Amino acid sequence: MAKLLKKEMKLAASPLSYIFIVFGLMAFLPGYPILISSFFVCLGLFQSFQCVREANDITYTALLPVAKRDIVKSKYMFCTVIELFYFILTSVPVLVRMTVLSDVSVYRKNALMNANLVYLGFVLLILGFFNLIFVGGFFKTAYKFAKPFVAFIIVAFLAVGIGETLFHIPAFSALNSFGFTHFGLQLGVFITGVSLFALLTAISLHQAINNFEQIDL
Amino acid sequence: MALCSIRNLSKSYASFSLSDVSFELNAGQITGFIGRNGAGKTTTIKSILGLVHPDCGEICYFDLPFSKYEREIKQRIGFSTGTVNYYPKRRIKNIAAVTKTFYKNRDESAYREYLEIFSLDENKMPCELSEGMKVKFNLLLALSHRAEILILDEPTSGLDPFSRDELLELFIELKNRGASVLFSTHITSDIEKCADNIMYIKKGKVAADCSKEEFVKSFCMDGETLEESILRMERNDKIWQNY
Numbered sequence: 421m422a423k424l425l426k427k428e429m430k431l432a433a434s435p436l437s438y439i440f441i442v443f444g445l446m447a448f449l450p451g452y453p454i455l456i457s458s459f460f461v462c463l464g465l466f467q468s469f470q471c472v473r474e475a476n477d478i479t480y481t482a483l484l485p486v487a488k489r490d491i492v493k494s495k496y497m498f499c500t501v502i503e504l505f506y507f508i509l510t511s512v513p514v515l516v517r518m519t520v521l522s523d524v525s526v527y528r529k530n531a532l533m534n535a536n537l538v539y540l541g542f543v544l545l546i547l548g549f550f551n552l553i554f555v556g557g558f559f560k561t562a563y564k565f566a567k568p569f570v571a572f573i574i575v576a577f578l579a580v581g582i583g584e585t586l587f588h589i590p591a592f593s594a595l596n597s598f599g600f601t602h603f604g605l606q607l608g609v610f611i612t613g614v615s616l617f618a619l620l621t622a623i624s625l626h627q628a629i630n631n632f633e634q635i636d637l
Numbered sequence: 638m639a640l641c642s643i644r645n646l647s648k649s650y651a652s653f654s655l656s657d658v659s660f661e662l663n664a665g666q667i668t669g670f671i672g673r674n675g676a677g678k679t680t681t682i683k684s685i686l687g688l689v690h691p692d693c694g695e696i697c698y699f700d701l702p703f704s705k706y707e708r709e710i711k712q713r714i715g716f717s718t719g720t721v722n723y724y725p726k727r728r729i730k731n732i733a734a735v736t737k738t739f740y741k742n743r744d745e746s747a748y749r750e751y752l753e754i755f756s757l758d759e760n761k762m763p764c765e766l767s768e769g770m771k772v773k774f775n776l777l778l779a780l781s782h783r784a785e786i787l788i789l790d791e792p793t794s795g796l797d798p799f800s801r802d803e804l805l806e807l808f809i810e811l812k813n814r815g816a817s818v819l820f821s822t823h824i825t826s827d828i829e830k831c832a833d834n835i836m837y838i839k840k841g842k843v844a845a846d847c848s849k850e851e852f853v854k855s856f857c858m859d860g861e862t863l864e865e866s867i868l869r870m871e872r873n874d875k876i877w878q879n880y
Contacts, residue, residue, distance in 0.1 A: 427735050431724050480723040482688055484739045485711035637688040 424494035432477045433468045440464025444510030447535045450526045455580040458546040461506040469565050478562050479637050489629045496625050503547045522599035533584050534596045537606035541613030542583040548620035549575050559628035562635050640786050640817045646694030655680050655841040662817040667808050669832030670821040677841040678821040682790050715784030717775040725764035740782035748781040768795035789820040793827050805831045825864035
């Protein structure tokens, strides 16, 4: 699997998949819907899938001494590695904003979503949706990616919309806490995000392997 | 022992069916796989490589079922198609460097040897190559791990007469080293020059699978070339149905 991952990174991947990881730092921006950064990293991964199709990567890989299911696993591994790096990077501004910058007025006056553990939970949920809807959708045919990506865009922007509006409802205002206020709630949403990411990715991988096994290349 | 044994391979599409294809590939033998466009050559080749799911049939290499030993079998076979263009914007040396990591029998000297034989510049990208050079590049990838069976889908398509001749000479050399070569083509002169066996497919069915001599004896009329006899057979279903 390590060889396949290396192949993904050296041959199949678009440079944009790596460059767009930097969007994780958007969580430093005040007055910006920071959840959009998770969409950008998915857009970078989408570019790699375009390259995969243009370069006949699936057929090339299928002819290597690997099993068909390994091809699917390697694509998911590549996506989760990029998502992990993005997640680590976007966690840096979150931690900084939760600690040393928690009282800075520009962030306190921010009308949009705050960078806290709830934000990270939502980020993981959106990444999970990408794996489920886009990557899983791609492996239904191994060449059609427009429809699954449009479906992902709709769901991702709904998730961003919910994340950005939910805390304006008084009952949910604690979701936009600063620093470590309402830490239990923040942690709960974060753990839910981690669980949903793992669950959605696992379901998607299982389904994608089954679908891809049936495809004639 | 047959290096590759295919039994009763069938695959149905809406407008085309591959029916009951059976054949064997033996060591030190070149099999020319001939048939007109759409006869089922590529479907057969893709099926025996696991790229297409046959509806039924047995595929065994080295006495091992392909379905169970896919990884092990692929280590020992090489495949090339003349038409597919992998990673058009990556340098040949980078593609080859990644490819070699997957093969236990990767032979750097063979890679260098074929690079020179094919006059390929490894600093070029596939998009910079002519169609003929792309065929050679695909062959280079297939030949660099000393495969025991080479399965080549129209390897001579797009090659100039000199390169085609060189390639056919190479097949003979590989055969002499004990490898088995299966190559599809619709150029009968390629088969005349180097094939030991001829497998002729028509409308998804193997119409003939025998030695070249037997094929000529059974199907070629006096003074008729292989091409003329195949053309005649294509036009007349009854000839091969009685075979």
